[in-house]
Amino acid sequence: MHKLAQFVPAAILLGGCALLARSRAQRAMPLRAPIANVLAAYPGYTVQRSEISADERRVAGMTDYVARSYLVDTTLAFTTLVSYYDRQAQGRTIHSPRNCLPGAGWEIVRSGTTDVQTAAGTSIVNRDVLKNRGDAALVYYWYQGRGRIVASEYAVKWNLLRDAALLGHSEEALVRIVVPLRGGNGRLGDSSAALVSADSTAQQVSRRLVEAVTRVLPASDVRGS
Numbered sequence: 001m002h003k004l005a006q007f008v009p010a011a012i013l014l015g016g017c018a019l020l021a022r023s024r025a026q027r028a029m030p031l032r033a034p035i036a037n038v039l040a041a042y043p044g045y046t047v048q049r050s051e052i053s054a055d056e057r058r059v060a061g062m063t064d065y066v067a068r069s070y071l072v073d074t075t076l077a078f079t080t081l082v083s084y085y086d087r088q089a090q091g092r093t094i095h096s097p098r099n100c101l102p103g104a105g106w107e108i109v110r111s112g113t114t115d116v117q118t119a120a121g122t123s124i125v126n127r128d129v130l131k132n133r134g135d136a137a138l139v140y141y142w143y144q145g146r147g148r149i150v151a152s153e154y155a156v157k158w159n160l161l162r163d164a165a166l167l168g169h170s171e172e173a174l175v176r177i178v179v180p181l182r183g184g185n186g187r188l189g190d191s192s193a194a195l196v197s198a199d200s201t202a203q204q205v206s207r208r209l210v211e212a213v214t215r216v217l218p219a220s221d222v223r224g225s
Contacts, residue, residue, distance in 0.1 A: 026087050026164045026167075029218040032215070032216055033215060035082060038080075039068065039080060046072075048071065049068055061091070064084045067080070080178075081176045082173055082175050082209075083173065084172075086171050087169065087171060094174045098126075105133075106137075107130065110128065110129035111126075111128050113125065124150075125141065129181075136194075138178070138181055139176065139177065139178050139179075141174065143172055144213050144214070145172030146159070146163055146167070146169075171217070177205050179202050
């Protein structure tokens with residue numbers, strides 16, 4: 001038994017190489033419907049589409065995206081971003097917001113997960129509190145595709161490698177909601193009351209967004225983490 005154990009690392013390495021080799025042959029998966037359909041309207045809010053520059057899109061490697069701001073009168077209530085990758089390969093995979101946000105000047109002061117109740121059941125999503133000088137925001141984000149909604153970056157990477165090799169496709173979307181934190185006086189801040197209000201908004205938007213994204217993603221019978 002001891003002699004067999006010494007071959008385990010080599011077997012894992014060979015298995016990983018085989019998965020990587022097969023992942024290069026994966027096929028691109030087109031969306032079922034235009035991504036612009038995702039949450040194009042929201043009752044009680046004015047909706048404005050935002051643009052991501054060509055350079056930013058090139059660096060991110062996304063196939064398509066939709067970014068929007070939702071306002072009450074002239075006050076920003078929240079923003080959404082759905083970036084879609086029809087296939088993922090080396091140098092062209094989804095970037096975690098936790099890697100990108102600090103580069104934009106945001107500091108993550110609280111990080112964790114939370115549950116979101118959707119028509120399909122309970123989903124776990126990431127929940128971060130951010131600060132940038134005098135600004136503060138609550139962020140929910142998750143990875144959605146191939147029949148799954150996943151928060152863990154480690155699980156996402158494992159699922160990507162496995163599905164690319166075994167299924168021949170790795171399409172996925174990054175879904176993000178940002179809610180500015182505002183106190184009772186309308187000023188930005190991360191008070192308890194501001195967080196409660198922002199969480200309520202993020203929960204409601206998340207439920208709608210999960211269902212809207214599901215409708216445009218390629219159909220999949222893959223389930224599980």
